[in-house]
Amino acid sequence: MYDSRLDNITSLEFSAVARKARNDGQNLISLGLGEPHWDPPIEITNHLSQIIKDSSFGYSSPYGETSLRESILSDLNNKYQLKFNLSNVMITNGAKGALTLALSSILEAGDNVLVVEPCYVSYIPQIFLAAPNTSPISFKLDSNFDFDFVQLKKVLLDKKPKCILISSPCNPTGISLSADELSNLVSLARLVDCYLIVDEIYSDLSLESNVNSRFTTSLSLFNTYNKLIYINGFSKTFAMTSWRIGFLIANNFVINRSLKLLQHQITCIPSFLQKSASKFLHVHPSWVHDKCLSLRKNLNLFSQVIEDHSLCDIISFRRPSHGMFVFPHVDLPNFDSDKFSSNLLKSKSVAVAPGKIFGSSWNNYIRISLASPCDVFSEGIHKLIYFIKESP
Ligand SMILES: Cc1ncc(COP(=O)(O)O)c(C=O)c1O
Numbered sequence: 152m153y154d155s156r157l158d159n160i161t162s163l164e165f166s167a168v169a170r171k172a173r174n175d176g177q178n179l180i181s182l183g184l185g186e187p188h189w190d191p192p193i194e195i196t197n198h199l200s201q202i203i204k205d206s207s208f209g210y211s212s213p214y215g216e217t218s219l220r221e222s223i224l225s226d227l228n229n230k231y232q233l234k235f236n237l238s239n240v241m242i243t244n245g246a247k248g249a250l251t252l253a254l255s256s257i258l259e260a261g262d263n264v265l266v267v268e269p270c271y272v273s274y275i276p277q278i279f280l281a282a283p284n285t286s287p288i289s290f291k292l293d294s295n296f297d298f299d300f301v302q303l304k305k306v307l308l309d310k311k312p313k314c315i316l317i318s319s320p321c322n323p324t325g326i327s328l329s330a331d332e333l334s335n336l337v338s339l340a341r342l343v344d345c346y347l348i349v350d351e352i353y354s355d356l357s358l359e360s361n362v363n364s365r366f367t368t369s370l371s372l373f374n375t376y377n378k379l380i381y382i383n384g385f386s387k388t389f390a391m392t393s394w395r396i397g398f399l400i401a402n403n404f405v406i407n408r409s410l411k412l413l414q415h416q417i418t419c420i421p422s423f424l425q426k427s428a429s430k431f432l433h434v435h436p437s438w439v440h441d442k443c444l445s446l447r448k449n450l451n452l453f454s455q456v457i458e459d460h461s462l463c464d465i466i467s468f469r470r471p472s473h474g475m476f477v478f479p480h481v482d483l484p485n486f487d488s489d490k491f492s493s494n495l496l497k498s499k500s501v502a503v504a505p506g507k508i509f510g511s512s513w514n515n516y517i518r519i520s521l522a523s524p525c526d527v528f529s530e531g532i533h534k535l536i537y538f539i540k541e542s543p
Pocket residue numbers: 185244245246247248271318321322350352384385386387392396397
């Protein structure tokens with residue numbers, strides 16, 4: 152069922168402007184998209200060429216290929232020292248597909264969903280599409296991207312949402328939930344008996360300079376809270392955005408419903424792509440480490456350029472811990488993130504994402520992607536800086 156609220160989504164309008172500029176032949180520096188600039192691991196693409204010669208093109212089970220599910224399980228168990236069951240893991244049509252299935256499995260007409268903002272641009276549209284008359288309730292983080300848990304408890308008790316939806320590491324801020332925040336969220340979800348969906352698609356892309364710092368995964372609480380739903384995928388870490396491979400880890404109820412939905416909507420995710428993706432364990436984690444270094448280099452460059460140009464009072468940001476974005480606050484008179492991004496695109500051919508598309512309260516922010524080759528990133532950031540300096 153089409154929901155007419157989709158017509159007013161600003162992120163779609165902005166993406167269209169950026170696409171048009173590129174199609175019109177503008178030499179665009181895109182710091183707007185969440186798309187890696189590296190190629191997928193050669194071990195995966197080599198396997199794909201081989202499998203294409205072997206013509207292995209049949210349907211797979213709606214659960215997904217066992218080889219891929221087992222590799223995912225073994226990777227997560229190794230990384231986080233966890234133990235959970237293969238029957239709780241299914242392959243989906245990207246992380247977005249995992250989200251669609253999870254929401255459609257649990258939501259009924261008229262349900263509320265609490266979304267932590269700023270949030271990924273597809274969360275609100277996905278809620279609109281999951282069930283008729285569902286209402287997103289925006290819960291805003293403070294300007295340092297921290298929670299007010301007292302306020303959150305009030306909202307949860309008042310609105311009784313069916314689920315809480317959050318990305319950690321967050322798109323757009325790059326901030327991950329701490330162990331305390333995660334445990335507070337689970338306690339509050341338990342208090343009102345609601346699902347907690349945690350999307351960890353950026354969890355492998357660490358921007359921390361301390362190599363010993365470990366990511367706090369929500370999966371560590373999977374066995375203690377039955378209504379925790381975990382989402383992840385291959386698009387970002389392995390630059391496999393168009394392969395559409397993601398995965399969902401959830402309780403039996405959600406997995407059983409999701410299997411039925413997937414089976415009747417798309418039957419399965421292409422089996423040859425899944426089989427090739429299962430080779431990711433051959434390269435992980437040293438391959439990922441190199442990609443993180445290049446993102447970190449761009450983040451340090453961004454920080455340095457702001458300092459060199461004495462713009463710390465105008466462009467301020469909390470250093471992201473993971474992912475491929477930085478989400479600075481821009482302190483200019485009458486700043487409007489939409490106008491700023493459009494004018495930057497027109498005058499300097501640099502695309503950044505306006506903060507407004509991640510929630511109405513974030514109009515003083517812009518999202519900058521770190522995923523570009525260093526020379527391209529540097530040129531884009533310098534153009535952005537000159538644009539800000541030229542601003543009235
Ligand atoms: C937080 C978040 N979740 C999910 C997705 C979608 O991932 P996929 O390409 O695997 O559907 C994105 C893509 O930008 C994202 O930022």
